[in-house]
Amino acid sequence: MINLYKIDPYLFFIGRLLLGLYFLLPGISKIPSYSQTLLLMISKGVPLDQIALLTTIFLQIFFGTLIILNRHLRISCILLFLLTILINxxxxxxxxxxxxxxxxxxxxxxxxxxxxxAGLLVLATKDSKNLQSKSS
Incomplete structure (x- = not known):
């Protein structure tokens, strides 16, 4: 019988990569389009718009990268979850x-x-140790 759990580390990596890039790339793209993004935030009534934009850029780049690298996964996912809800x-x-x-x-x-x-919340419950014990 084929043990499908053997591919879990690969699925975990690909999922982290895609989810991390979902935040990392928009965070980077907000830097050259800072003025346009700020105008959008002002038009939408985002409080403390400049601080909110700088915070968003930092959170997306820093914690998106940490998700890709599988570092501080729980806090990264929780903070990006909160950011995503606020953006919504x-x-x-x-x-x-x-x-x-x-x-x-x-x-x-x-x-x-x-x-x-939802994916961020699910990922916040996972870590590489859980996957390693399943695949052995």
Whole structure:
């Protein structure tokens, strides 16, 4: 019988890589587009917009990288979960766009981010030690 648990470390790495990149790349891209991103945040009524943007950039780059490297996984996932929920509330506020053509797009982004948030919570419960004991 084939032991499918033997591929768990590979699945764990690929999942961490993809989820980490989901935060790392947008964090990096916010640096050259700082002004445009700040204007978006101001238009959405994000409080402390400049501090919020700098914090977002730091969290996405730093903790996205830590997820990829499998370091401090639990705290990285929890902080990025909280960030994702805040982004959903302030940026993807589809409920404020009644009749606006972008409402469907923002609804889709909101739901997608809920899936990302769920994945972060699941990943926060995992570590490489759990996977190593399963695969042996």
């Amino acid at each position: 509330y302030y940026i993807h506020d589809f409920w404020n766009l009644t009749g606006d053509p972008s409402q469907g797009h923002e609804t889709q982004n909101f739901v997608k981010n809920l899936g990302i948030a």
